[in-house]
Amino acid sequence: ALAKQKSNYDAEIEKLKKEVQSSKAQAPTARSPPSNLKTEEDYKNYYAAKYFNDLGIYSNEDLDSHYPKKPFQRTNQSARMDRIELKVDKIGQMTSQFGKMVLENQSKKPVAKLNRTQQCYPFQPINSSVSANEEGNEGGYDEEKDIWLDSSEKKNRYYQ
Structure with missing residues (x-):
């Protein structure tokens, strides 16, 4: 039963395809x-x-x-594509020639030598003009406790 039904569907599909093709041929341009x-x-x-x-x-x-x-x-698409491909190829050739020229120019330039010796500077306190002794260790480094202290004046300035 299923095979017969499938053959009927296939026959109808073929009929519809033929109708569509004939209607395309008859359609006015x-x-x-x-x-x-x-x-x-x-x-x-x-x-x-x-x-x-x-x-x-x-x-x-x-x-x-x-x-x-x-x-x-109707524009001839293949001719257009051929022209575009030719232009792309020409641009690619020009790019490769330019790259070769750049490499040749760079090879003639002297190579800069790097100085690998770097000098490190020790950290300095931000407020170096005021020593910790003048403020009574309020805003400086306390050597006995081995900590840095912030002055209340600085804290108040940021939190107002």
Whole structure:
């Protein structure tokens, strides 16, 4: 039963495919207005003639004789792609030549020698003008306790 049903579906699908292909073949090609139309009056006459042609009043021969068919111009995509690829290749060649020139110029320049000896400076207290002894160890280093002390004046300045 399932095999028979599947064969019926396949037959219907084939019929539909044939109908679609035949309708594509019968579909009229798009027709653009001729290039010889210059004024608005010419365009009005063309569209009126086309309308009468669609109604069957005006024949296709008359329409073609007065307004010759000019199909939509389709651009040749492959030719365009070929031109783009040629330009990309040319840019790539120029880039590689430029890179070679840069490398050649850099090889002629003298190499800078690095001085690897660095000098380290000892840390100094931020407020070096006021010694810890003058403030009574309030804002400096207490050697006996081995800690740094902050003055209340500094704390109050930031928390106000």
